[in-house]
Amino acid sequence: MPRDLSKSNAHWHKANTRLPLGVASNFRFWGEGRTIYVKEGRGARITDLDDNRYVDYRLGYGPAILGYAHPEVDAAAREGMQVGGVFALSTEREFRVAERIAKMVPAAELVRFSNSGTEAVMAGLRLARAYTGRDDYIILEGSYHGLFDAAMWYTPMEKWSQQGEPEVVPYSQGVPLGVRGFAHFVQANDANQLEDTFKRTAGRIACMLIEPIMGNCLGIGMEPEYLRAARMLCDKYGTLLLIDEVKTGFRVARGGVQSLHAVRPDLTTFAKAVANGYPISVLAGREDVMRKLGRGVAHGGTYTAHSVSLAAAEKCLQILDETDALDRVADFGRRLMKGMTQVLNARGIAHSFVGHPSMPGLYFDAKPPRNYRDWKGSDYAFYDAMAQVLHDEGVLCEPDSREPWFISAAHDDSCLADTLRGFEVAVDATLKTRAAEKVRA
Ligand SMILES: Cc1ncc(COP(=O)(O)O)c(C=O)c1O
The missing domain is CATH 3.90.1150.10 (Aspartate Aminotransferase, domain 1)
Structure with missing residues (x-):
């Protein structure tokens, strides 16, 4: 039986007068008459x-x-509220949360916080470029790394005839086509194609971005051998491996997919499950790479490590780690x-x-x-x-x-x-x- 959506529908008409598509994010619009x-x-x-x-x-x-509305995480968030918000200064709790992350994820030798997955991956790519002195990157067809220009390439597979190469288009108008040339696309789980790409781009790749389970693509997982091959090829070609665990981190295992397959990235990103929904994300990785932050590489943000999100993260990670x-x-x-x-x-x-x-x-x-x-x-x-x-x-x-x-x-x-x-x-x-x-x- 179709549901009654009359109140949602009525609200949509009102909201649409003030909010594009009547929503706060394009993905939340499910069509007129179906947006709840x-x-x-x-x-x-x-x-x-x-x-x-x-x-x-x-x-x-x-x-x-x-x-x-998890009671313990929400209580911790309220405690975080008592701290006062943001100060453009750091608090002691940042260290405690970073310690917990380093305990759960061995690759997280050093940690920096941001607010969203997009920000964390964007910072990771910038850091990899700075560290290697290269501009290009490898990215998997069908993966999603957030809404920043470098990651906004999309293969409209529904239009593909299953013959020849599908086209790659910007995910949005407004993405300059000039940045397309830095991205090199490979298909998941094809180590030969990956090696060919490394050979073809000799010495130009700063970073390989891998979503170890493609969370916007059914959940297609990287096979352990593929992840290991990617690790080996990144080492061989002087490229940093960034495993983006924004969706999988603190979800599939305490240490993410990287712990399940025993592959250690140079950089890694987390967000979603870190604080049970309070906005916080993590860029973490190898000490020598991460130490470039503040030594030539910019990173920051007014709301970074907000006391509410940070307190929620401390409690959420404790629960995930200890229960x-x-x-x-x-x-x-x-x-x-x-x-x-x-x-x-x-x-x-x-x-x-x-x-x-x-x-x-x-x-x-x-x-x-x-x-x-x-x-x-x-x-x-x-x-x-x-x-x-x-x-x-x-x-x-x-x-x-x-x-x-x-x-x-x-x-x-x-x-x-x-x-x-x-x-x-x-x-x-x-x-x-x-x-x-x-x-x-
Ligand atoms: C793997 C991955 N990276 C990055 C992002 C971007 O995160 P956010 O939406 O918090 O900016 C997402 C979002 O779904 C994601 O799944």
């Missing part, structure tokens, strides 16, 4: 203006790792995938999962994808149609099949039961619509 506004989030559930309740698998694109929260996240993810598989197998629907149980991507093909081009071969239209029904059934996944499902430590048995019930309804409804379309065709 949140009243509140608690644990793993959110409620919209029309009092529709959802089990949420977006979690703000990942941050709410412990669930919304079984991440085990519970992964366990829920495994049970969710098992339940979905039962529903899909019972209907003979080919599928697979990619990524990690803490952020699984559901893929409608039996063979899981290894790179973004593989996604094109799947039945993503089925996913996209199903997602709309899931929303009506109170299960909030991203409407686009390229986004994985984010799990929090607050997802519990009742969430699982509600989700699987809604999933069964959504799958059946999508099959029925398909069958009707076939008859009409």
Whole structure:
């Protein structure tokens, strides 16, 4: 049954008079008549203006790792408020949080904070360029590193005919085409192509940016051998390896994907799960590289290490480090995938999962994808149609099949039961619509 969205819709018309698309971020506009506004989030559930309740698998694109309005993290944030905000000076807590990060992530020898993932990756790329004295960088097709010009290249795969090379276009108008020449694109999990790229660009690459699980591309994961090959090739060609764990960090494991695959980057970035949603990000890495900050390389920002976010980060990281929260996240993810598989197998629907149980991507093909081009071969239209029904059934996944499902430590048995019930309804409804379309065709 379609939900009542009358209050959200009415609000959209009002909001659109003052806010472009009626929202604060382009990604939050889901179309006229489908854009929802949140009243509140608690644990793993959110409620919209029309009092529709959802089990949420977006979690703000990942941050709410412990669930919304987590009492201990929020209490810590209130303590942070007592400190006073920002002073254009540092506080003692920065050191304590940096110590915790260094304990959890061995590559994080030195740490600097920023406010968003974009800022952290942008600073990392600048630092790598300064350290190596080179300008170019390698980036994986289908990956996302934030909204700054160097990272804003996009392959419109839905338009690709599966023959020849897909085009690479700016992700937005306003990105100067002149900066395109610095970026070299490679496909995930193809070490030969990577080596060819290094050979072709001899001595020009400052940095290789790797999203170890592509969180805007189903959750396609880098194979351990590929990560190791990337590490070896970066060393061979004098390039810094930046593993961007903005989405995966403090989620898939205490030490991120880099700890699971035992690959040590020169630089690494974190954001989302650091403070359970309070805005803070991290650029960390090798001491000799990081020491260039302030010695020729600019880094800073008025709101950097705000006392509220920092206090939230201290508590959130302590919980993630010292409790079984991440085990519970992964366990829920495994049970969710098992339940979905039962529903899909019972209907003979080919599928697979990619990524990690803490952020699984559901893929409608039996063979899981290894790179973004593989996604094109799947039945993503089925996913996209199903997602709309899931929303009506109170299960909030991203409407686009390229986004994985984010799990929090607050997802519990009742969430699982509600989700699987809604999933069964959504799958059946999508099959029925398909069958009707076939008859009409
Ligand atoms: C891997 C990765 N890097 C960077 C970013 C940018 O982070 P933010 O949206 O906080 O600027 C994102 C955001 O989703 C991301 O997934």
